[in-house]
Amino acid sequence: MSLVNVGRPTRPEIETTPAAVVPASLTGAHGLLQDEALIFELGGWEKTGVDLPEPEINGSDLGDLYRTDPISLPGLSEPETVRHYVRLSQKNHAIDLALYPLGSCTMKHNPRLNEKLARLPGFADLHPLQPASTTKGAVELMAGLAHWLTTLTGMAAVALSPKAGAHGELCGILAIRAAHEARGDARRRVLTPTSAHGTNPATAAQAGYDVEEIAQTADGRVDLADLTSKLGPDVAAVMVTNPNTCGLFENDVIEIARLTHEAGAYFYCDGANFNAIVGRVRPGDLGVDAMHINLHKTFSTPHGGGGPGAGPVVLSEALAPFAPLPWIVAGPDGPELLEQATSEASDALGRLCVFHGQMGMFVRAYAYMLSHGADGLRQASTDAVLNANYIKARLQDVMSPAFKGLCMHEALFDDRWLEGTGVTTLDFAKAMIDEGFHPMTMYFPLVVHGAMLIEPTETESKAELDRFVEALRALAAAAKAGDVHRFKGAPFHAPLRRLDETLAARKPKLKWTGG
Amino acid sequence: MRYLPLTEPDRAHMLAVIGAPSLDALFADVPDSARLDRPVDLPYVKGEAEVERILSRLAAKNTAAGAGPFFCGAGAYRHHVPATVDHLIQRSEFLTSYTPYQPEITQGTLQTVFEFQTQVAALTGMDTANASMYDGSTAAAEAVLMAHRVTRRAKAVLSPGLHPHYAETIRTLAHSAGVDVVRLPLGIDNEAEVLNHLGPDVACIVLQTPNLFGTATDLTAVAEAAHAAGALVIVVTTEAISYGLLKPPGAMGADIVAAEGQSIGNGLNFGGPYVGLFAVRDKLVRQMPGRVCGETLDADGRRGFVLTLSTREQHIRREKATSNICTNSGLCALAFTIHMSLLGEVGLRRLALLNHQAALKLRSALEVIGGIEVLTPRFFNEIAIRLPVPAAPLVDALALKGILAGVPVSRLDPGAGMDNVLLLAATETTQEDDIAALVSGLQEALA
Numbered sequence: 001m002s003l004v005n006v007g008r009p010t011r012p013e014i015e016t017t018p019a020a021v022v023p024a025s026l027t028g029a030h031g032l033l034q035d036e037a038l039i040f041e042l043g044g045w046e047k048t049g050v051d052l053p054e055p056e057i058n059g060s061d062l063g064d065l066y067r068t069d070p071i072s073l074p075g076l077s078e079p080e081t082v083r084h085y086v087r088l089s090q091k092n093h094a095i096d097l098a099l100y101p102l103g104s105c106t107m108k109h110n111p112r113l114n115e116k117l118a119r120l121p122g123f124a125d126l127h128p129l130q131p132a133s134t135t136k137g138a139v140e141l142m143a144g145l146a147h148w149l150t151t152l153t154g155m156a157a158v159a160l161s162p163k164a165g166a167h168g169e170l171c172g173i174l175a176i177r178a179a180h181e182a183r184g185d186a187r188r189r190v191l192t193p194t195s196a197h198g199t200n201p202a203t204a205a206q207a208g209y210d211v212e213e214i215a216q217t218a219d220g221r222v223d224l225a226d227l228t229s230k231l232g233p234d235v236a237a238v239m240v241t242n243p244n245t246c247g248l249f250e251n252d253v254i255e256i257a258r259l260t261h262e263a264g265a266y267f268y269c270d271g272a273n274f275n276a277i278v279g280r281v282r283p284g285d286l287g288v289d290a291m292h293i294n295l296h297k298t299f300s301t302p303h304g305g306g307g308p309g310a311g312p313v314v315l316s317e318a319l320a321p322f323a324p325l326p327w328i329v330a331g332p333d334g335p336e337l338l339e340q341a342t343s344e345a346s347d348a349l350g351r352l353c354v355f356h357g358q359m360g361m362f363v364r365a366y367a368y369m370l371s372h373g374a375d376g377l378r379q380a381s382t383d384a385v386l387n388a389n390y391i392k393a394r395l396q397d398v399m400s401p402a403f404k405g406l407c408m409h410e411a412l413f414d415d416r417w418l419e420g421t422g423v424t425t426l427d428f429a430k431a432m433i434d435e436g437f438h439p440m441t442m443y444f445p446l447v448v449h450g451a452m453l454i455e456p457t458e459t460e461s462k463a464e465l466d467r468f469v470e471a472l473r474a475l476a477a478a479a480k481a482g483d484v485h486r487f488k489g490a491p492f493h494a495p496l497r498r499l500d501e502t503l504a505a506r507k508p509k510l511k512w513t514g515g
Numbered sequence: 516m517r518y519l520p521l522t523e524p525d526r527a528h529m530l531a532v533i534g535a536p537s538l539d540a541l542f543a544d545v546p547d548s549a550r551l552d553r554p555v556d557l558p559y560v561k562g563e564a565e566v567e568r569i570l571s572r573l574a575a576k577n578t579a580a581g582a583g584p585f586f587c588g589a590g591a592y593r594h595h596v597p598a599t600v601d602h603l604i605q606r607s608e609f610l611t612s613y614t615p616y617q618p619e620i621t622q623g624t625l626q627t628v629f630e631f632q633t634q635v636a637a638l639t640g641m642d643t644a645n646a647s648m649y650d651g652s653t654a655a656a657e658a659v660l661m662a663h664r665v666t667r668r669a670k671a672v673l674s675p676g677l678h679p680h681y682a683e684t685i686r687t688l689a690h691s692a693g694v695d696v697v698r699l700p701l702g703i704d705n706e707a708e709v710l711n712h713l714g715p716d717v718a719c720i721v722l723q724t725p726n727l728f729g730t731a732t733d734l735t736a737v738a739e740a741a742h743a744a745g746a747l748v749i750v751v752t753t754e755a756i757s758y759g760l761l762k763p764p765g766a767m768g769a770d771i772v773a774a775e776g777q778s779i780g781n782g783l784n785f786g787g788p789y790v791g792l793f794a795v796r797d798k799l800v801r802q803m804p805g806r807v808c809g810e811t812l813d814a815d816g817r818r819g820f821v822l823t824l825s826t827r828e829q830h831i832r833r834e835k836a837t838s839n840i841c842t843n844s845g846l847c848a849l850a851f852t853i854h855m856s857l858l859g860e861v862g863l864r865r866l867a868l869l870n871h872q873a874a875l876k877l878r879s880a881l882e883v884i885g886g887i888e889v890l891t892p893r894f895f896n897e898i899a900i901r902l903p904v905p906a907a908p909l910v911d912a913l914a915l916k917g918i919l920a921g922v923p924v925s926r927l928d929p930g931a932g933m934d935n936v937l938l939l940a941a942t943e944t945t946q947e948d949d950i951a952a953l954v955s956g957l958q959e960a961l962a
Contacts, residue, residue: 028817035817039630039856048862050597052943055868057875059760065731065893067762072637075859078599085627085853089608092615092623096607102616109518110611113563118784119601122574127587128786129922130578131914137576138785144573151555163649163787164842166829170688177691202829202839206660208691211834249544280542285549296842304604304846305624306614306646306806308788324687340929350687354590354652354680354775355786363570370566374554376516383521385541390529406533406541433620438613444830461520462529489814494619497814501618504811504823508800510643511633 033495036087040512043074049081091495092305093438099460099468103410103441103453104197104245106275106297111371114301114364123363128355136334138359143328143335145312145366149293152377154284155314159323161357165272168292168311169203169239171324171352175290175315176237176266177207178322178349185264187236193222195245195445200270209236216447220246220403220412222256231263241270242286243277245445246403247388247410247453257287266290266319274298275457276385276409279378289316295358299365310361321347326356383458384409387465391454394469398476402448409457415450423479425450427487431478434486434493435471516560580783580919584949584956586877588897588940589727589922590651590678590753591786592778594866595944600780600853604846614806614842618821619813624845625820628808631852638758638855639772640765641794646806646822647848648791648840651775652681655721655751656688657793657804657838658773662719662747663694664837665802670695671719672712672746675702676726679928681751685721694718701924701931703728703890703899707737713744719771723751724761727927728890728938729874729897731761738768747771755779755792756942757895759860759867771795780854781847790847801827804838866943870896873941880950881939886961890936897940899924902961906937909960918956 028035059066076084093100100107118124126138146158159175162168173190180187190204193214201211215226222240231238238260242250250256260267269283269291275298283291295301296309303309315323325348327338337356341348372380385408392401392411400417401407415425429439429452441453456465478486491497521529526538535541542550561569580593587593604610608623615621615628628646635644648654659671671694673682679701686696695716699708709720720741725731738748750764752774764772774792781789795803801824809823829836858866874896882889886903902909906923913920921939924931941950 036626038626038633039852040633043856043859045859046861048859048865049599049857050862050866052862052865052869055865055872057868057872059868059871061875062731062761062871062893064733065761067758067760067766069766071759071860071863073634073855073858073860073863075862076856078597078857081853081857082599082603084856085603085609086606088623088626089603089606090623091621091626092608092612093617093620094608095611100613102613105613107611107613111518113566115605115610117567117570117574120571120574121579121581122571122577124782124784125579125581125593126577126785127580127585127593127783127919128591129587129589129926130580130919131911133911134578134914134919135785137573140576141570141573148557151557163653164840166839166841167649167653170839174687174691198829198831198833198836199839199841201834202832202836205834205836206688206692206839208693249542251544251546254546254549277542277545279554280551281545281549282551282555286546294842302610302846303613303842305609305612305621305627305849306845307842308649308790308844308847309842310788325683339926350690351680351683352653352687353650353684353787354678355650358787359785360788367566367570370558370561370569371518371563372516373559373561374557376519376560378551378554379516379519382538382541383519383526386521386526386529386533386538389533389535389541393533406535406543408544429617430619433617438620439617459518459520462522462525464520491619495622496619496817496819499618499813499819499821500811501821501823504809504821505826508807508824509810510629510800510807510823511636512629 030495033090034087036084038512039084040074042084043076045074047077048075049078098437099456099464100438101440101454101456103455104272106455106457108300108457109459110300110302111368114367117367118360118363123359132336139335139337141366142362145362146328148369149312149314152278153314154282156317157315157320157323159313161324161352162311162313163353163358164307164309165292165294165311166199166203167352168313169199170206171313172268172290172292173203173207173237174349175319175322179319180236182347188234190237190239191230191235192239195447196241197245197270197272200239220248221250224252224255228259231259233264235263235265237266237268239268239270241273243273243408247407247412248403249408253286272297276381278381279374280381289319295361295365300368301361301364308358310358322349324349324352380458387456387458387460390465391456391469395472398473410453410455412448413452414448418479421479422484423487425452427490430490430498431475431487433491437468437471583917584952585919586921586939586953587919589938590775591783592754592940592942593783593944594778594942596780596782596854597857599857600850603853604850609849615822618819622819625808627849627852629820631848632808634852634855635792635794639794640763641772642797643800644792644794645803646808647844648793648805649844650787650789650791651753651773652684654773654791654793655681656685658749658771659685659689659694659719660692661771661802661804662749663692665799666718666747668716668718669693670716671721672709672717673698674706674709674722675699676706676728676730677721677723677751678727678753701928701933704730704892706732706734710737710740713741713746717744717746719747719749721749721751725754725757725895725897728899729894730891731893731895734767749773754895756867756870759863760871761895770799776851780850788844788847790844790851802837805840805843869943873943873945874898877939877941877950880954884954884957896942897938899936899938902935902937905934912960913956916956918953920953
């Protein structure tokens with residue numbers, strides 16, 4: 001029903017209300033955003049939102065194993081549950097609402113077709129240990145996904161089971177470790193650039209290696225001289241992100257691979273930024289031995305507020321024999337899962353997880369790839385790079401690009417342009433929230449002072465890019481004009497103001513304890 | 516391509532703004548030898564209907580668990596998930612949001628994570644839980660690495676009832692960290708066997724209840740003995756609904772609980788994505804892997820939530836982090852939380868009883884079949900039986916008749932000498948006619 005305007009004023013009676021006299025709401029609500037309590041403050045201890053039949057037993061057969069103490073879990077009726085979680089959802093920003101420029105995160109559109117297909121009972125209601133004769137279509141899909149991933153990367157094999165990017169890194173480094181061990185060649189060190197994602201050194205350490213950093217050149221790339229000086233017979237692997245976290249293609253990548261191989265080490269590529277080059281460059285042609293692919297970045301499976309992801313790892317001929325179980329192998333009537341270390345898979349490095357990996361993500365990513373096709377994927381990476389360069393070009397006169405020239409799929413700025421304004425990168429990011437945008441990645445990579453890393457992705461229209469650019473230009477002008485309060489106090493219009501993270505860490509309160 | 520908004524005029528205009536002569540010119544940094552000048556050899560763009568047709572055909576080649584009598588468990592369980600759960604997790608603001616690094620605009624996710632942590636701590640009977648791990652098996656492996664850090668000892672003893680693929684996941688991750696993993700031969704009811712392997716070098720024991728064979732065990736005495744020897748006690752549970760009926764690990768002396776949360780809120784999905792539950796005693800919080808959400812105040816003094824204790828994590832501590840984990844199972848954890856909020860304690864206890872009841876009926880029906888021996892002494896919703904013949908071919912034969920009769924132990928551990936042992940789970944979705952169909956299928960096959 002539309003509002004009947006007749007006889008009613010449609011303009012505010014007060015033209016402008018000074019911000020200082022805007023009254024706070026009486027209830028804690030924020031416009032239509034409710035001040036929503038925790039489930040533990042809302043729910044009833046006797047309440048439930050499910051109707052289940054009355055059990056015929058009472059658990060007395062379990063004796064001492066029976067749980068007697070209260071569990072202390074409140075319940076809500078169905079309408080209350082819906083309202084609680086819908087209200088909470090409204091306090092989130094999302095890619096469905098606006099450009100989400102988190103560099104290195106590839107926040108692109110998540111097609112709903114993929115959600116629908118992942119919910120087909122033939123995929124969603126399938127047990128991982130059902131007899132093989134009842135899961136042929138699922139394994140065929142995995143084989144299809146594997147074919148696309150190996151073709152797009154030009155690599156020999158792929159391990160599908162890793163559950164996220166960092167898990168994929170671990171898989172790749174463990175395969176490298178297994179390859180060295182198989183030759184009786186115990187190596188101790190892994191080299192990775194200072195600009196690397198934190199997961200790279202963390203992964204190498206988790207795999208039992210000492211981590212050493214490779215310096216970066218003034219133009220934001222791996223310093224070959226430093227790399228050469230650090231390579232040696234005890235280096236197991238060199239881990240490089242390409243395009244790197246400065247948004248630049250490592251133009252010496254083939255030489256990096258050659259030097260790495262010459263030292264008897266393997267070349268691991270962090271594939272977090274694969275979105276920039278899909279269909280234009282095959283990592284296998286660059287000399288890469290292992291690379292994880294974040295299906296939740298490059299191939300658009302939803303981020304879900306922090307997961308689940310999927311991190312399949314493509315492997316070179318040299319590393320393929322060490323892939324973890326399960327393997328997908330050719331059977332007499334189609335692809336099959338090989339789940340045990342038979343003679344065929346005697347070098348398999350073990351198992352990354354209990355079952356076969358993130359099938360739900362495989363379905364979504366496969367649907368995404370089939371939808372694009374080889375031509376669409378190439379256009380997607382091209383548009384991702386075009387969009388980033390457009391943002392860089394349109395902001396470079398008011399903000400300071402960290403590096404000159406073209407970028408790949410993300411544009412990196414430093415904070416030189418904020419010098420003397422009293423505004424920091426953090427302040428600027430928080431002020432973006434008031435203008436309706438999620439901040440870019442801040443203070444990463446660590447090699448750039450006050451870094452602001454903007455990744456628009458290919459699924460943004462020119463109109464949305466322009467809206468974003470205009471917002472940032474307006475903010476830049478405000479910062480330079482001395483409007484410091486706008487930044488220091490930001491955000492003003494978000495569901496909450498700036499949160500005290502120091503307090504949270506000093507006295508950790510990690511669960512509801514009543515009162 | 517329907518997901519790409521730029522038009523040709525857009526691209527031309529943008530190239531002009533950039534000052535680049537062509538789209539190809541944007542890739543000038545790529546070495547010539549590595550530049551592909553045409554699309555790779557794969558099919559071209561497809562419309563939505565065609566993609567749906569292709570994937571639907573693949574899905575139709577599978578037998579969905581709900582299509583007939585179904586008894587598979589062994590780490591993944593088929594439960595009814597209320598429609599509300601799937602509807603809510605598909606809200607754009609949950610589904611298409613990133614990790615909540617900007618708390619002012621991600622309170623929705625953060626508050627649900629805080630609820631999740633509280634629910635997991637309550638269910639497991641532990642002090643504190645993290646924001647989730649990938650699944651139960653990777654949670655277990657991380658727990659072993661954590662015990663290694665805490666105790667500075669380098670040996671882990673895995674119980675006879677631990678899921679073989681959990682053991683393999685632990686072994687794979689622990690090996691490179693220099694932790695010696697002692698896995699005891701599979702046993703149906705001897706979790707206490709680990710005590711024979713305690714010593715000054717043992718960092719932890721890993722127990723499972725209900726274990727692979729469904730056996731539920733009071734681990735209190737085992738935990739006490741392990742503590743006396745200076746080892747941490749890790750308890751694994753693969754069926755989270757069991758917490759609604761059985762004494763929780765926290766009440767039996769667990770230091771770390773690593774559990775699979777799939778049963779609550781999440782479907783089978785052919786093995787993933789699932790949600791790993793990770794809970795600890797308070798004194799161990801700062802050695803815990805993974806993200807943690809904590810309560811705090813905003814600039815106006817209002818309650819809010821943030822990711823906290825991040826000095827344990829890879830993006831701050833890099834090679835000194837407690838784990839390399841970054842992305843976890845956010846949306847699966849949300850599904851868990853919503854389902855748990857719908858159930859409440861009343862619903863959970865009732866659901867757990869219905870599961871146990873279904874398994875009791877299954878046992879009664881199976882133990883009267885000649886040649887079948889029920890092996891599991893005490894259980895929640897899963898039992899092991901010994902058949903007079905190898906289980907794997909029998910299961911394959913029953914599958915052809917539309918009966919998914921369970922998981923042969925030989926599929927998980929071919930060398931265990933348990934070729935005739937079959938694992939069967941029953942849940943609230945198991946109907947009496949399912950059990951009747953299984954019984955007659957088994958009788959026919961064994962006749």
